[in-house]
Amino acid sequence: MKPYITSYAATLISSCLTVMGTLSAAHSQEPPPRTTLRLAEGGTTEYTILTPDKPSGITHSAADELAFHLKQITGAEWPVKQEQARADRPEIRLEITDSDPAVPQNAQGYRLFTEGDDIVIRSRSPHGLLYGTYALLEDKLGCRWYTPDETLIPRRETLRLSPFDTSASPAFLYRDIYAADVFRDRQWAQRLRLNSGTFRWPDKPTDHLYNYMPGYSCHTFEHLVPPDKHFKTHPEYYGLVNGKRDKNLLCLSNPAVFETALATLRADLARHKERPCIVSISQNDCGGWCQCPECTRIIAEEGDGTGLLMRFLNKFDNALQGENVTVHTLAYHTTDIPPTKTKPNPGIIIQLCPIGICYGHYPEKCSHSGSEGNIAFERKIKGWSAIHDNLWIWSYHINFAHSFQPFPNIHTLPAYIRYFADHKAKGVFAQSDAGQRATSLKRLKHYLLAKLLWNPQTDADALTREFLEHYYKEAAAPMAEYLAALAATIENTPNLHTWIYDAPHSRYLSNDFIEQSENIFAKALEAAKNNPVTLNRVKIEQLSIQYLILTHWLRGNLNRSNEEILKIVDEFETVCRENNITGLSEHDWKDEQRLQFIRDIRTKAGAQPGN
Template sequence: MKVINHTNYICSFFILLFFHSCQDKDITLINNKEVNCEIVFLGEASKHNYQSAEILQKYLQKIADVKIELTDESSQNKIKHKIYVGNVLDEDLLEHDVQIKTEDKNIIIAGGSDNALRNAVYEFLERYLNCKWYAPDVESIPNSKSIVLPLNIDYKYNPEIKTRTVHSKLFYNNHSFADKHKVTYEAFPFYVPQGRVHTFHRFIPEEQFYKSNPEYFALRGNKRLPTQLCLTNKKVLEIVKDSVQSLFNRYPESKVISVSSNDNTQYCECDNCKRIDEEEESHAGTMIRFVNDVAKQFPDKTISTLAYQYTRKPCKTKPLKNVLITLCSIECDRSAPITEKCTDFADDIKGWSELTDNIRIWDYTTQFTNFLAPFPNLHTLQPNVQFFRDHNTKWVFEQHSHNPSELFELRSYIMAKLLWNPDDNLHEIITEFTNGYYEEAGVYITEYVDMIHEQIKNHPDFFLFLYGDPSQAFNAYLNPELLKQYIVLFDKAEIAVANKPEVLTRVKEARLGVDYAVLEACRKQISDDFVLDQNSRSHIANFVSTCKAANITLMNEMGYSVDDYGKAYLKTVEVALKPNKASGKSVTLLTKPKKYANENPQALTDGALGGANFYSNWLGFEGNHLEAIIDLENPQDISTISTAFLQVTNHIVFFPEQVAYYGSIDGENYTKLGEVINKYPLNKKSKINDIQYFDLSTETSQFRYIKVKADNLKKAPYWHHAAGLPSWIFADEIIID
């Protein structure tokens, strides 16, 4: 473990305290390595309570380099001061209470439960002895020969958010680090392992029931599809109850199970379901009535369900007391607090809080399509957590990226701090972390964080989306001039710690967000300073190398790996450097695009190349084919044609079934040059996120016009979560030579 010593500061601190102790206003626990105290645990202490006493002993030894004796009440020595670990005064403490107080020149550290006592020990170490834990292997521990504390300590705290989860590997893989920040070890504590979220398909699998009992599933139009369940079908209710009972029997120690919709909005539209939803004035109506029926059978357990997308709006029926409403903020704009830019969600929280005090918030704090992209939302985290706290929320799950993402350690640190105390000072949290974790480089990283957040505030119309892309910000907080300023700040940060290899590594990891934005800016060739050229190969190599050294393996939640990104980027560089007779040439569309790339056909020949996200310069066609004609302006020898297509299966973006190429001299009479069949037909195991080049080589012939026709699947297949909805194809640069 890397320990950062701030000896001068701490010595000054303790000298000052020691001066006051001479006036008998303080407790001197250790004086010049002479121990004047012992740690006392209660005689009936549980294993967990004893471990809390050991934690205190361990860190006091780290501070003063002496070991304080650990003893139980019955074995106390006649030592001047005691540090009691446990509720020695037998006060009436609530389950989550932490208490730190001085009495008769002794210190009492207590908690209303085993977990609360451990929290109290870490709170004591941090609040009164200035211990800091920045990452699992980086902590700041004072170094002093003396430990002196004031006599008037009287601190008591009960966190308003009782269950605090930050979806970060830093906590899940390092339980002691999670303990220090008072957050859970997993995303779904207390839940049945196989019943955490989106469970309808688990209770009634399509593979087992759809063909024999289509009536169990949602009616969409005039057809039953296995997207959701029919919640007014009595047999469905019985099967779900039996499944829930079976899972609780298998995991009797679990307290919670989710009975919740699949991850799509294809709810049942049968007459019975529709009637209930109309009565309830919300699609949550059928859900809450159904979940209440399940919950009645398990009064000693908690049945969790989702207020998510189509079920987010509160209904009229009150959830039973053992029903946990998990309210999800997935649609919200992250450029400002929820109360400012996601007022419909804010209204829904208020509505649910009037129906129940059993609310769990599922919030989102990173860009899931681009884990490493700059995502300036830190200024929104505190007002959002405060708003959740103020509306009956006792359980908050902050869905960070789980895997490393932009400023991963800082984000994890901030979220844990705010969940423990929503009213803590955000600026001080950030500065404390950057100065501690990045040391001399911290001032520059803080300046970067401040600058990029100020810049997004200068663009009040910008929608900062969880499923967005850095390319959307190249006219805003990632414009060319700002990117150059960010580069300068990180250059200074690296120079500041150049002689500290471990800290330099942390700075390079923090820089990955800017490096990624620069790579994508070059892909889109946003200015003369950001282009794809021969140097691009070394830039992507450095990026991939830094990621590997930091054990960063994923670019997004769809499983798109850093290796995939590196290889695809090299392919992009290769494509960009190829001669292209279509470059900048006029494109005429015979079919209509939708929404993306400004629906501009010139996206196909503009030299700006698409990345792994459909926001990144891809031209999209929903439910229809792509048919485009490129005018080369005069007849030219043609031997190869290539078009790139994107696949993001969870967003209904599939590769075309095939792509056909045609040539013409006059623009009226076309000769078919050939077709390229999709090498990777869609199936349940298809790669979620991918790019495929549909390349055709043909005998050299002269043509002025080239037609490209890509065949869309038209609709998602029945087994897909978007069954029946129109599918997309996304095309990018057409390369002709």
């Protein structure tokens, strides 16, 4: 399969598209057909936005978003009223009902249609109304929210729409991207129809769909049975490994471990009143099993260690019945093998974590072997989806060890999201940057992920083209060329695989690729030189190539003069400082590794003290 980015790059570069004209042309006003809705003209409208009486916080949000964007589009004021105050005028109606068979059964789905002069957004839940609102704004009116600081709200002096009737629902019930942009701008994430468990509506905090109890999102064994409290007095609570107790593991067959963990959980639930909520009962960030006689016996009886964990989880799930609490766990490292005998209770969320797979090749075609490679993962996801109907995925879209360096996985994103959907996953947590780290092409990656998590069949070609044209503007063509070059580094080498801890000297990040990318970025910088915003965006992405140059040179794998290296490291540090970009790796929260890296470069290059 040819990467869609490659074909797009060829088209864009050869045709020399006028960057800003494409989408506006798509929204140009054709002569209206005879049957149209005239929503606004000359900065005025006769329409009212109508909500149910006593609307929820989410329904309020939907109405406010409509009023805000419609004013930006038309210049008119769009009043919002409740059902009891409706007047004899055309309306955009937000309706919740269970009686319309054309509304999807999925509570997040919606029906969007015209009825006479009215536009109706109808759903079975407030969340569906919100997502139907964004569908109207996006699909019918041309609004786009590419990043928190790059949006498109097309201005229309006269706003007309032809009649329509459409419905949709998301492929995944849970859609989350772990990224700084999501944390900083929840409204932007909401507009992309993400529904992270970290979202809150201040007036009705329980309106959000997925609420992890604080401290219970993952890796909770250490919290449930804290070693600093119990290890000295009760070492038998912890896993026996090669004759010694390991505080990183729990002895899951010990009844006292379950009682201790349940007591901790109940105390936390008593303090945390929000319901419904999710609590993760999951291993620490490691693998392995207790080797005590009872755990060994159960593992032998089950045929695998996962069955031991399932027994433990089912006890929690049974104990919490009727409390509006959902149990979650990770299928991670040694727990990612589907159980042979004891299956999870139906309501438990199993989140499969393919931490070792290669994202550089298409999922069905990757030959990456090993216990955590793509071939093994295909067996695991098929096994889990065959026995459990509440499967989520934790996917990885960052290099944890070197967050600056290029990560060639954007060309395969659509295929992987479809792959997860095809195997009946109901949720996806996509892990990207967690702070200000300059992860490779993260803004494009986040936009694509959000759109694909709603509809995996979305045209990724069109999404990429549109994003590049509006985010990189004058530099869209060379940035498309860079995407194609990055995809080609790995796509044409079936036996060379990517990993989320790859080093900068990985074979696919060759000196030839560095030279090719330098030439591409020279064109991008030249194209953007008269637009300070675009120029800065190109420079931020160029950090990836500058990081490769510096690391290759530091290892003696690249021949550059000291003067050139000092110039590059100065540019690297300036762009990082001006854009508040910190952290070299997953755990470099204090920016110590990145600053030490810069000092090492300058020392080897012979910089004068203080420079």
